[in-house]
Amino acid sequence: MSLADFFSPIPNREEYLNSQLGKVIVSYVDEFPDLYLDTKKPDLVIIGVEEDRASVGNNGCAKGPNEIRKHFYELYQGDYDIKITDLGNVKPGDTINDTYAAIRLIIEDLLKHDILPIIIGGGHDLTYAQYLAYEHLDQKVEVAVIDAKFDLDQANAEDSPLNSQTYLNKIILHQPDYLFNLSNVAFQTYLVSKESINMYDKLFFTMQRLGSISGKLDHAEPVLRAADMVSFDVTAIRASEAIGNANAVPNGLYGNEACQLARYAGMSDKCSSVGFYEFNPTFDPLGHTAMLVSQMIWCFVDGYYNRKQDTPLYPKSSYIIYRTPLENEEHEVVFVKSKKSDRWWMQVPYFGTRSVNERYYLVPCRYEDYQMAVNGEMPDLWWRTHQKLQ
Known part of the structure; x- marks a missing residue:
């Protein structure tokens, strides 16, 4: 058919x-x-x-x-x-x-x-x-x-x-x-x-x-x-x-x-x-x-027809990486910003058995999520995504 x-x-x-x-x-x-x-x-x-x-x-x-x-x-x-x-x-x-x-x-x-x-x-x-x-x-x-x-x-x-x-x-x-x-x-x-x-x-x-x-x-x-x-x-x-x-x-x-x-x-x-x-x-x-x-x-x-084709991370030169260590946390929160569109993503790591190519999940976020992390707060989006990745 x-x-x-x-x-x-x-x-x-x-x-x-x-x-x-x-x-x-x-x-x-x-x-x-x-x-x-x-x-x-x-x-x-x-x-x-x-x-x-x-x-x-x-x-x-x-x-x-x-x-x-x-x-x-x-x-x-x-x-x-x-x-x-x-x-x-x-x-x-x-x-x-x-x-x-x-x-x-x-x-x-x-x-x-x-x-x-x-x-x-x-x-x-x-x-x-x-x-x-x-x-x-x-x-x-x-x-x-x-x-x-x-x-x-x-x-x-x-x-x-x-x-x-x-x-x-x-x-x-x-x-x-x-x-x-x-x-x-x-x-x-x-x-x-x-x-x-x-x-x-x-x-x-x-x-x-x-x-x-x-x-x-x-x-x-x-x-x-x-x-x-x-x-x-x-x-x-x-x-x-x-x-x-x-x-x-x-x-x-x-x-x-x-x-x-x-x-x-x-x-x-x-x-x-x-x-x-x-x-x-x-x-x-x-x-x-x-x-x-x-x-x-x-x-x-x-x-x-106005898509930016900027979903990270290739080429890496097109992105800025921001690392924000959190107080009382064992890990840092990593953000990715596109130079082309100024849009933001957040890396949420996998904590389990994954292939070497699947170390983290990239979730779209806002600049405000980055500001929250800079101020020492864990963004709610990071935590909710992490729960689904376990």
Whole structure:
């Protein structure tokens, strides 16, 4: 079975100006694009998913992909050459598990060919299928979810049905376990149970409240820089900015903040897939939410084409090493700063049986973490990462 068998073409496209994205994106309208020829291989592909059977309370989000495309294609490209292919929409399976299996196979194949998929439309439960695509890639995975709440079922963790409000259970409990870290960005405390927060603490996962990054959005940048895959729920954006969602809530990110987070994700050298979920055109009569999601995708693409390719440590001359001995500690904390981007990483050593090439884990951090270490305090990020490495 080829990739083409999973997709249906997009509707006939309009005429676009030379600098509009619709003019330069290769789209599946009549003939399925050839992805793997060197001369035609894209950097990014767009995958629409018309699936909402497990989207709780948001029936209609399956109609999202074509509405997002309509506005995305009208945007103008940045000052760089782009290689983007739109594969069309994944055909819904006879069962929702068939759809999950199709998404998993598609994304896994793209990842193996170093092509970054951008998934649009459908329910947030599709994040689980996105995650499954990494199972056979022989790596630990860091997942970043931008959402107003934690999609967990605390009462029935192991036996809960898979849907948009429980898929994190499936990711956390999945065997084999290749999840290194799970981050929830921009959550709202009153929408999350204390049991869920305690569980995240116990597992040393990362939590960033909406209030903690409001006006300080750069605090989320290292979290997104660390992620292999990013999943964005439109519910994270306040209803006044993104009404196109049946579960929209009064508070949340502003539209420009959502775009900035998308750009941070795109700029990460590590991010290899991204999904934008839960947009529902039924509740978006003026198309404002579709416009916003299309602009978020634009910002992700802009970030991608402005990647610095500076994940340490080669060549070493491009980095500055800072060593900060801590009082009453047996070891020092080592920081790495990129001369190219001024971004920071922290070395967290492995304390166990590892090969000579795996002496430490590099975790993205902020200058403030370095300042904390200089003042003699152990950064919380170092300690939490160390606990996961044991």
